[in-house]
Amino acid sequence: MASNRGVAYIKPGVVEIQHIDFPELAIGNRKCDHGVILKIVSTNICGSDQHMVRGRTTAPEGLILGHEITGEVIEVGRDVEFINVGDIVSVPFNIACGRCRNCKEGKTGICLNVNPARPGAAYGYVDMGGWVGGQAEYVMVPYADFNLLKFPDKDQAMEKIRDLTLLSDIFPTGYHGAVTAGVGPGSTVYIAGAGPVGLASAVSAHLLGAAVVIVGDMIPERLEQARSFGCETVDLRKDATLEEQIAEILGINEVDSAVDCVGFEAKGHGNCSHIEQPATVLNSVMSITRAGGAIGIPGLYVTGDPGGVDENAKIGNLGIRIGLGWAKSHSFHTGQCPVMKYHRQLMQAILYEKVHIAKAVNVQTISLDQAPNGYDDFDKGAAKKYVIDPHGMIV
Structure with missing residues (x-):
């Protein structure tokens, strides 16, 4: 089986890189035929992650962090119709089924079916459904046809990845x-x-x-x-x-x-x-x-x-x-932003040079192994947005 590594919360002030299971198209004991597996292109450190790392939530030890994810599709489930292997996609941090009342009303931040504890779910976040986070090398994304934003041109996406990575959150x-x-x-x-x-x-x-x-x-x-x-x-x-x-x-x-x-x-x-x-x-x-x-x-x-x-x-x-x-x-x-309400329009603004969001927030790319230092610097107030590049794909 292929290897995988991720950023794990250990205790207040401490994260470390751990070997973790390679993702499968499954949710618990059930197959996830509507999901895909992504090779992570970029995954960002968020201030919301920092709340957990400071010990200011009830996050459990060993939680794999990361809800800001952009990736390349390497495997698709049987029921996925419109997303293909090789696509570069942005993953909304909200996990949404696309089927419940709230999703049908566009309130994807409070989906009723993806978290047994409360409305709304996210990757790698406390009390948000137990989904494995994306500060890793690979991750599984459910309800792929509904959730994922496919970039129209792969080469163009990689040229603007520092901007496009910010569409996830x-x-x-x-x-x-x-x-x-x-x-x-x-x-x-x-x-x-x-x-x-x-x-x-x-x-x-x-x-x-x-x-x-x-x-x-x-x-x-x-x-x-x-x-x-x-x-x-x-x-x-x-x-x-x-x-x-x-x-x-x-x-x-x-x-x-x-x-x-x-x-x-x-x-x-x-x-x-x-x-x-x-x-x-x-x-x-x-x-x-x-x-x-x-x-x-x-x-x-x-x-x-x-x-x-x-x-x-x-x-x-x-x-x-x-x-x-x-x-x-x-x-x-x-409440949580319903990312899908805005991400396509904001993608267009990036692709057509109407906005340069990476420059404005001062994006800095780091390797997966540098993530603990990124958390430490961010906690000290660095005027930077740290973007993790697990596979060295960002030029």
């Missing part, structure tokens, strides 16, 4: 955050967080026609990365309030839309920038979003956080000032 997720926040031509938007998803959301806001895109963070290198493609920035380490810094840019202390790309490990502003305050982003974006505006929340919030700052935070109960949002008639949109 962060580009659609950032775009979803901007769309659900109501970003459109001429609008002003504040994006909390200049990590890869925040930068992807900022790129998306530009693509959607925003007049001013403001990105807030505490890491100077990440703010510089945001400025590199035309964003205004807010340094949250400063004593000046978010409202004051917004007013310095716009002349008024509010924006039309806001996007939370931070999630539950948020920290306070100014003198409190070293203190974890899990509700601070949600409360701050309500304070600076105009009455009647919308807030997109692609940042991750969990129901189980062993490292939470108090007993409420450990089960996802946060001190959100919902009265303020209610009084301002805000709209809130939470």
Whole structure:
């Protein structure tokens, strides 16, 4: 049998490369005739993975990580009709059956049939159905005809793979955050967080026609990365309030839309920038979003956080000032991005040179063996998006 290796979560702060089973077209004891096996072309380290590696979820030891996957098809199940061996495909991080009510409504992030514990599933993620992750050399993908986005030209795909690899998650997720926040031509938007998803959301806001895109963070290198493609920035380490810094840019202390790309490990502003305050982003974006505006929340919030700052935070109960949002008639949109809603259009934007997402998020390719170092650097705030190249296929 062919060999396979993957990135395994061992304990908080520790991942290692392990030999793992070569994937089979099977789900448990059942054959998976609707699935394919992929040779991984690229697989990315995500901030959501980092939450697990920090020990901030209930992820079990030995979990093979990785939900951002692009691959080459090397085997197809008997029932697969439209995907062929040799195709280069993007894998949405959402696993979706294509048959249930939610999938038929386009809500592929909360498929009802792929996770016995709750709606929604993902590769290599805690409480998301037990699916083996894709930070590996090979992986199995179910419901292939429904899930996979086939790139129209293999050579073209490999030329643009640094951009196209981001279609599995962060580009659609950032775009979803901007769309659900109501970003459109001429609008002003504040994006909390200049990590890869925040930068992807900022790129998306530009693509959607925003007049001013403001990105807030505490890491100077990440703010510089945001400025590199035309964003205004807010340094949250400063004593000046978010409202004051917004007013310095716009002349008024509010924006039309806001996007939370931070999630539950948020920290306070100014003198409190070293203190974890899990509700601070949600409360701050309500304070600076105009009455009647919308807030997109692609940042991750969990129901189980062993490292939470108090007993409420450990089960996802946060001190959100919902009265303020209610009084301002805000709209809130939470949850996983339904990647398939956007990935084909965003692929076209990449292929036709309308966007250069890899440059914006500063993609850096590394080998599978370098993945532990990539996790360590990312945890320290590197202004980079690490893309793992298990087979040395990215030139």
